Amino acid sequence: MTISGSKHSQFVGIDLDASFKGIAGDYGVWFNEISVTEFVNLRGDSTHSGFLTGVQRVTGVELPVIPNTVVRSGGLSCHWLGPDEWLMTVKKPEVSIMQDLEDSLSGLHIAVTDLTGGQSLFGVGGRQSRDVLSAACTLDLHADAFAQGSCAQTILAHSNVLITPAFQSSGDCVFEVLVRRSYADHLIRWLMDAAHEDGFEFRLDDNSGLD
Amino acid sequence: MKNKYSIFSLVRNAVSYHQNWSQAWRSPDPKPAYDAIIVGGGGHGLATAYYLAKEHSITRVAVLEKGWIGGGNTGRNTTIVRSNYLWDEAAHLYEKSLKLWEGLSQELNYNVMFSQRGVMNLGHTLQDMRDIVRRSSANQLNGIDSEVLTPAQIKNIEPTINISQQARYPILGASFQPRGGVARHDAVAWGFARGADRYGVDVIQNCEVTGIRQQNGSVTGVDTTRGFIAAPKVGVVAAGHSSLLADYAGLRMPIESHPLQALVSEPLKPVLNTVIMSNAVHGYISQSDKGELVVGAGIDSYIGYGQRGSYSVIEGNIAAIVELFPNFSRVKMLRQWGGIVDVCPDACPIISLTPVKGLYFNCGWGTGGFKATPGSGWVFAYTIARNTPHGLNAAFDLNRFYTGALIDEHGAAGVAH
Amino acid sequence: MLSIDCPWCGSRDQSEFSYGGEAHIVRPKEPEKLSDEDWGDYLFNRKNTKGRFEEQWCHTAGCRRWFNAVRDSQSYKIEAVYKIGEQSPDGIPE
Ligand SMILES: Cc1cc2nc3c(=O)[nH]c(=O)nc-3n(C[C@H](O)[C@H](O)[C@H](O)COP(=O)(O)OP(=O)(O)OC[C@H]3O[C@@H](n4cnc5c(N)ncnc54)[C@H](O)[C@@H]3O)c2cc1C
């Protein structure tokens, strides 16, 4: 099966039945699509208390000020991108924070930019997911170094990405990979190729295991 | 010429089992004073000394080399020789050099293995092709051989190249300079050293210049690891170390030194007929007479004096080569090394007088000065001997960074070499 | 291959960074008052130090922030990193 119509799928044009059993006879890696309804880039001064409270008013979360950390709450994630820059992702179609942020922060020296449609988010899970990602990424992805609550912007297979580990109750880790939409096709195909030895499959259950 | 190399000397020495060949050049101790000192025993420095003696009869000359001759970029480069530069000033300078290359083995009585197998610059985008047509036309107006090739013509010359339009960066055409080619890098240094030595020039190795002395605004000599050596004229040709020498003289230079790498493969049967360069995917490749594929990479972005570069640079470089020649993907690379290239803001050299009287600088050749070795030495010798630049290098003076008359050769020099 | 400490993100691979050359070059306040020599010097002339060198890097593929580093340009060892606006270990104010 190939997805052709859906505007929001990063898997457009990829044969989702192309699952492939690895040497161990099973699927060491799986990929799934994570649909996000809103991506918002936020810039502002985190030492300004009005800014922090203004954001919290809208999102219900405290902006992470520790580098490379993420705060998640009820379908909303807020990633640290830089000392004055964050990425918000909303996974609930009924919620939109764009306008509310602008209203709540009006008068402050800030920038709220709608990135929806320009980004893709997908999950890489399974026993071998860490190995497969490590083949094309210099970051230490081991849970000791890259724990729950971390996120990191880095390079994966020549593409700029934001990787966020999400640990399931079983202890298994799913890596959420955010990439610019135009790179998604390249990246998925690269990862499918890298996962050949371990075997891979596509899971269509959107957001499986993730918050 | 004493000990002229010829078929007769070969036969004569064969009789004595090649035990009695005389040294190609002496290893003299430095004298207290010379008429001119050349700092840097690379190809350019040795050529300068050779032409000072030969063209200008200045023979009380020392070439001071901190390591061994040709141990700098001269012995580390991928030896591409061509003259198809865009602007008149650069085209004339490199063409003068190419003309000298064409007679160099005979001139030096030393085989520099100059092989005019042609140099191709590939175009992968419409803009590449516009630039290629423009540069090729400019070359023709300057009397430099240059053709624009179609993919089919490229394939005809180089059958193993991938001209598929399915490639990520498909090959749309190329400029081709048939008189371009490659030479044997060490032989160029050795040939000029031997030639200069014949005229009485002292080629002094293991002698590092550590200071430049001046009095009343004129140079008086240099401090070295083997003591002070006096001279009223000092020509500095130190490539990646030019800024240090400028520092010794209290000058500032528009130069940044970067690592530049190259690699060679295991020897293969003849597979490449010409020299292939690509700006867009960034790689250049030729095949040496031993059969090794000689591959050049790009510079590391940072300043580096370490004669080694980053793995990511050669990784990208090899990816580029495999894109052009998919059949090379299984070839084993045997050796990899780096040089320190002296990069100038306009990708053109500095061959210039300086504010210090009697002190001359020849540097900034960056990633592409091997091709200029004889021409650079020829004009620099003129500049030192007459204390004024030759018409061919007048535009390449230090003043251009203050007047703004830069000679922007980033396009023609774009890929390192 | 360098491993560079971003002042925000910590140790990352060199491939995530872009280079910005010599640090602490101050843009002249009134360029129109400079002589051609001084303007050319500001634009083009560089220290190009062999040895301990203060230079600029940007964590392009990470937090996208510029910062300064003290690196030995011969051994490539990075001695210190510091944020733009902070003093260099040698006391050069930004
Ligand atoms: C990997 C690589 C590939 C390249 N490919 C090409 C190519 O394909 N085509 C091309 O045209 N060019 C190429 N180049 C550039 C070319 O090699 C150089 O521009 C050219 O060889 C410079 O010659 P030179 O004699 O000025 O420098 P060098 O050969 O570097 O000579 C300078 C000498 O000065 C000496 N020196 C430095 N400081 C002192 C001191 N204080 N006292 C005494 N001696 C000192 C050094 O030891 C050195 O031997 C390449 C360079 C590299 C590194």
Ligand SMILES: [Zn+2]
């Ligand atoms: Zn960072």
